[in-house]
Amino acid sequence: MTAPPRRRSQRLRREAWGFAVGSLFFAIGAVPGYAQAVGPTGGALTFVIGSVFFTAAAFIQLALSGRRPPEKALHGAPAADWWSAATQFVGTILFNISTTAVLVAAATGTVDPAAGWRPDAGGSVLFLVSSALALVAAARRHELWDPLARTWHGTWLNAAGSVFFAVSAVGAFVVPSTRTLLDAHAADAGTLLGALCFLAAALLSRRAISVDGE
Numbered sequence: 001m002t003a004p005p006r007r008r009s010q011r012l013r014r015e016a017w018g019f020a021v022g023s024l025f026f027a028i029g030a031v032p033g034y035a036q037a038v039g040p041t042g043g044a045l046t047f048v049i050g051s052v053f054f055t056a057a058a059f060i061q062l063a064l065s066g067r068r069p070p071e072k073a074l075h076g077a078p079a080a081d082w083w084s085a086a087t088q089f090v091g092t093i094l095f096n097i098s099t100t101a102v103l104v105a106a107a108t109g110t111v112d113p114a115a116g117w118r119p120d121a122g123g124s125v126l127f128l129v130s131s132a133l134a135l136v137a138a139a140r141r142h143e144l145w146d147p148l149a150r151t152w153h154g155t156w157l158n159a160a161g162s163v164f165f166a167v168s169a170v171g172a173f174v175v176p177s178t179r180t181l182l183d184a185h186a187a188d189a190g191t192l193l194g195a196l197c198f199l200a201a202a203l204l205s206r207r208a209i210s211v212d213g214e
Contacts, residue, residue, distance in 0.1 A: 029043055
């Protein structure tokens with residue numbers, strides 16, 4: 001069962017704007033010099049706000065799938081679409097946890113470069129899985145409840161963003177012997193480029209909805 005066209009369109013717009021705003025906050029937070037300008041707490045709070053928007057948008061996308069967990073009757077593109085939305089939603093929750101852990105560490109003055117790394121890495125892995133499933137759904141999008149739910153440009157941009165976030169997670173790994181990041185530049189660049197890919201995908205998705213005329 002799907003939502004009426006007008007209500008569905010409104011929710012699609014909210015989903016797109018949610019991802020766009022969340023991506024924008026992540027991009028701002030990763031801009032070189034931003035953390036130094038606003039301080040550790042301000043920088044961490046920026047990512048927390050972004051992750052909240054990500055989760056809200058991911059929840060709308062999951063709800064818009066209009067599916068229960070896949071059963072025997074659900075296969076092909078619809079199943080891939082639902083599982084993509086579900087894994088993405090869980091991934092955003094892990095980002096909520098990781099960004100909050102960093103904020104708590106910053107607010108309490110705790111020096112812990114590894115704060116939030118495990119859920120951050122877990123969220124990145126789930127984003128990769130979600131992107132792979134989304135590509136499967138996009139390849140047969142004529143089977144979906146709405147072809148606009150999985151456009152090629154948006155799906156590939158999101159996949160690229162997921163890869164960059166994964167690069168960021170690897171770079172943010174804390175080397176036990178030195179307690180320093182494996183590659184701080186890769187961590188920052190991966191976050192910035194990934195966020196920009198997600199932002200572009202969300203804005204293009206918003207444009208596609210508007211052009212469709214609903």
